[in-house]
Amino acid sequence: MPALWRRAVAEALGTGLLVAIVVGSGIAAQSLSPDDVGLQLLQNSLATTLGLAVLIAVLGPVSGAHFNPVVTLVDWFTGRRDGTGVRAADGGVYVAVQIAGAIGGALLANAMFGIPAGLATTVRATGPHLLAEVVATAGLVLVILGLLRSGRAAWIPASVGAYIGAAYWFTSSTSFANPAVTIGRVFSDTFAGIAPQSVLPFLAAQVVGGVLAVLLATALYPRTDA
Template sequence: MPSMGRRIVSEWVGSTFLLAAVVGSGIMAQRLAGGNVALALLCNTISTGAILVVLILVFGPLSGAHFNPAVSLALTLRGELTWRAMCAYILAQIAGSLAGVFAAHMMFDMPLWQVSLTQRSGAGQWIAEAAATFGLFVTIFGCTSRTPAAVPYAVGLYITSAYWFTASTSFANPAVTIARSLSDTFAGIAPSSVLPFIIAQLIGAVAATTLAGWLFRNTT
């Protein structure tokens, strides 16, 4: 097994590139779409789904390619990760996510420090986040139990789809949610909307982890 240092750096680098792709592609899409929000979202979606496949393929063998505090928590609850390792993973994921946002701002000559003004609130948004996270976790655990090699592609395709079928555009990741609150761009979320999103994500994650423990227990 790779050393903890290599695993933590993998989570940091992967999270950095993930957020650079999410925010950077959102900025580029908004600039080039000519006001067509659907087109901008499509461009943002393709970039996000594609980078997820690449990052999971690259860093999966090292750290498991979580890039998501909820995933690390779920695997800890399943006994696959220690609590100490989980804390280190989560710190790396949040730090990497913030670095990715700042990198995107620098690449597009925007102010480094921003606070999003985009409100994403209401029951529909919260239900969407819980549903998006639930589906992501069922995808991860379902593929892991049967065809582990398919996980990178399944996760990338799921997020690509969930961008469109959920009202929230499927953040499904507490670190991503926190980081996007510091980008007043196409991908932003107002700080006041962050906590309800994270609560919804954790509800979806715990529900899916519980179901997966029963549903896939005989296939491992």
């Protein structure tokens, strides 16, 4: 296993680039298609789908390519007994650098497009949005656990990218499904932004989705010794 500092760099870099892709492509979409929100979402989701798959494929061998505190928490919880998951202390480092990287990624995207610094003003925490975040996060984590437990880990980069791309469209929240990305997107008052007052409800919904995914994975893909 690579040294912790290498894994931390990979998690910070991957999460930061993911947010830069999400926010940057959202800014570009607004500029290219100012009068067509559907086309903006298509452009944003396509860039995210491709970028996320590439980041997982490139950085996965270093850190596991979590880029998501819920994924890190689930990895620790499901592997804590047999030592296959991230250790608790290492997981805390992962989460810290994921959040820092996400904020940095949003600021980088703003800078690349000349967007002034500021907090997002788009309020998203409605009942349907929060339900969507539970569904989006549960689906994401279930994809990862299902592929890992069925011996198809090589499919994860493409499958996670494809799932997130699809979830942009079938969830009303456009599938944040990631606490670090949610926090990062606060720092860009653009197409992809989320107002600070919406963050805590989103984080709670994402954690619920992660718990639901673990329960589903346990039922659908029991471990051989269970």
